[in-house]
Amino acid sequence: MYGYESSRLGIDFGTTHTVAALTVQGARVQQLLFDSGPLLSSAVYGEDDRPLLVGRDAHRGARVDPTRFEPNPKRRIDDGTVLLGTREYPVAELVAAVLRRVAAEAARVGGGSPGATVLTYPANWATTRRGVLAEAAQRAGLGQLTLVPEPVAAAAYFTTVLGRPVPPGAALVVYDFGAGTFDTSVLRRRPDQVWEVLASDGVDVGGLDLDAAVVDLVGEAMATRDPALWARLRESDDEAVRRQRHTLFEEARAVKEQLSRAPSATVHVPLFDTHVHVTREQFEALARPWLARTVDLTAAALARTGLAADQVAGLFLVGGSSRIPLVGTMLHQRLGIAPTVIEQPELVVALGSLDALPGGRPAAAPVSAPPPLAPVSAAPISATPVSPVVPASAVPTAGPPPVPLWPTPPPLTKPPARRTRPRIGYALAAAAVLLVSAGAVASYQLLGNDTGGDNTGNNTGNGTGASPDSSIVVGAKPQENDAQAGAARQTAKIDKTVWYGGFKLTFGTAQYDDSQDPPLTIGVTLENLTDRQEYPDVDLVVKLGAQSYEGGFEGSNPVPARATSNGTAAFRLPERPERLTDGVLTVGRAGLLQAIVPFGGDGEFVPLEPKTVLTNKSVSAGALTMTVARCEIRGDNLETGYQVKDGQRHLSCRIDIKYHGADNRPGGQNIDTGNFRLRLPDKRTVEAPLPGTSALLNPDEVAKDEALIFTLTWPAPGDYALQLLDLGWLNHDPPSAKNTREIPLTLT
Known part of the structure; x- marks a missing residue:
C-alpha cells in the first residue's frame, strides 16, 4: 500500500x-x-x-x-x-x-x-x-x-x-504575480460549478525582475562613485565576491518588500560598505513599466472574452508580488474593478x-x-486556446496612458463593490493565542470571556493614541434629530470615530432623503493610518428596526499613505425609517472583529480604539539591543490593513534592533524568526518573525521601525514579556537563560 x-x-x-x-x-x-x-x-x-x-x-x-x-x-x-x-x-x-x-x-x-x-x-x-x-x-x-x-x-x-459569490455564468479574473512568473486568467463558473478558462496569458516576469531593477538603481549611484568596484561586485567570479553579490540581491528583495509597507528603505551595498536610500516613488518609477506589461495582458485577456463589466464578479490578486501597492492601483485604474487582496496572497x-x-x-x-x-x-x-508565453525581454518602456477597459460607470445603482477581508487564522483553532505574520503561525491556548469598558471612543488623534480602558462604550451622549418619525427627510448627527482595517473612520451626519438615490448617506472622514495607499473597502451594514441594509463607500477611491480624505457611505432603503436616530452601523465583515456605531445616544458603542501598553523600553542580549518604541493592543494590523477575527486583538510593537558587532561575526549578524519571542503567562513562549525576510546587520547597524505582531484571544490578562535572543552567528545557538533578555509587559 x-x-x-x-x-x-x-x-x-x-x-x-x-x-x-x-x-x-x-x-x-x-x-x-x-x-x-x-x-x-x-x-x-x-x-x-x-x-x-x-x-x-x-x-x-x-x-x-x-x-x-x-x-x-x-x-x-x-x-x-x-x-x-x-x-x-x-x-x-x-x-x-x-x-x-x-x-x-x-x-x-x-x-x-x-x-x-x-x-x-x-x-x-x-x-x-x-x-x-x-x-x-x-x-x-x-x-x-x-x-x-x-x-x-x-x-x-x-x-x-x-466565501465570495460567483454565480453560474459570472466570471473571475485571477492576477497571479509571483517571484518569477506572471499569469492572468479569466474563468467563468458553469452551472455544474466547474471553472471554464475563457482566456489566459502570461510572461516570465516577476518580483525577481523588480529586485534586479533595485540593484540597477543602486548601481547608478555606485558606478559613479567607483565604476571598477561596482563592476567587480556585479561580475567577478571570486568566491568571496559572489557571496557579497548574493547578499546584495537579498538586500534588494528585502527593500522591495519593505517599500510595500514603508515610504522608504535603505540598501546595504557590500564591498562599498555603505547604504543607498531608496524611496517608494523611485521604486514605483522602476516597477511601473514591468507592471504595465502585466496590466496590459490582463486587460487584453479580459477584452478577448467579450464580457461586460457586470459579468465580472471579482478581480483576485494572487502571488507574493501582488501585494505591491502600485499593482492594485494600476489594475483598478485600467479595469475599473476594485481588486480583492488578502494578507498572504502567496x-x-x-x-x-x-x-x-x-x-x-x-x-x-x-x-x-x-x-x-x-x-x-x-x-x-474546459478552456479556449491559451496564448503562448511571451518571452521575457529587456526592461519594458512605458507607453502612453492606457485607456480604461470599460467606460466610466453610471452613478451608483447598488452598493459599490468592495474587496473582502480574508478569514484570518484559516486552518487554526479559534480559541487560541495566535502568532500571525508573513513568516509563521504558532498557537497558545487561553480561556477568557469578553468584557466591555467605558471608552467614549471620540478620540480624534492620529490613530496610535491610547484609551485607559477597553474599547467598548455603553450609553454615549444623545444626538440630535431634526425630523419627525417616519418623515421623508431625516438627519442624525453621529460624530463618532472608530478604528478599522488600517483606517481611522469618523462618521459625521447621516441624512435620509427618499427623493434621492441612494436615500441614506453618511459623511465620513477617512484617515489612512498605514504607510501605503489603501482602498476604503470596509463592509458597512446599517440596522433600522428589524431590517439590515448593506452599503459601502461611494466611488471607493484609494486614500494615499498617512493621508486624510472625505467620503460618503451610501445605503439603499426600500422604505422610510421610523426614526433615523435608532440606527446602528456595523463596520466590518461578520466573523472579524467589528466596530459598532449607534446613530443616537442609546446602545453599545464599540470604537476599537488602540490602547498603548508599553513605550520606550530597551533590552540587550549579547551583541544585540532591542528598543521598543511602542506596543499597542489593536483590532487591525497596520502592516497589512487587515482585521483580526472576532474575539481577538493584536499586540503590535514597533522596535529598533541593533547589532553591536563586538565579537566580529563573519558577514555580520542575521536577524530572523528566532530572535524575538513573547513569553506567555504560563511561561511558554512563541516566536515573533518579522513581517519581511530575515535581515543581515553589519556591526553597529540598526534595523529601524520593525514590526512584531502577535494575535491574542481577548481578553487575555496576565504577565507577559517581550524577549530578545542572541543566538550567535547564523543563529545556531540554542535558546538559553544566558542569551535571552526580556521586557515585562502586563495586560489587564
Missing part, C-alpha cells in the same frame, strides 16, 4: 517559495510549516555525494559556495540540467528535492505519506513543462498525482475560503488546490502506487 488513503496533499511549487496544505481523514485543511513558517524557500544547494539541501539550509550553504546554489529552480524548468558546483543535476531532481521536503513534513504531520497529491502549475505551461513536474513528483515518491492550473486553485479559494493557490477538484476535498483518496509519468490527471476544466 502506498500512503494513507484518507490524506491529500496540495502543493504550490513557486519560483521563490513553495507552499503546501494537507487534509487528513476529511478534516479541515492544515497549512504545513517549514522552519516555523508557511513559506518553504524553493532554493537548493548541491554538495558532492550528499543529498541536495533545500530551503533555509540551502541559503546557508550559499554563503559558503554560491556556485552550488540555485535559488529559483522553477525558472530553470526548460534547461534540462543545471550545474551546481562541479556536478550536473536534472532540473526534475532539483524540483524533486523540494517536493521531498514537503512530503516529509506532510508525513510527519499526517502520520504517514499522503495517499494523493495535487500539484499546481501556471495555466500557460505546455506539456513539456508539466512533464517535468510530473517526473519530479515521481522522483519524490508522491502519491496519486493530479495537476491543477494555478488560477483554478485560486478561484476555488476565492469562492470556498473567502498562500492562496496551495490552500485552494484541495478545493479545486470536483467534489472539493473528499474524505478519502484512492490508494495507489506511485504514478507513472504519463498520463497525469488534471482537474477537468
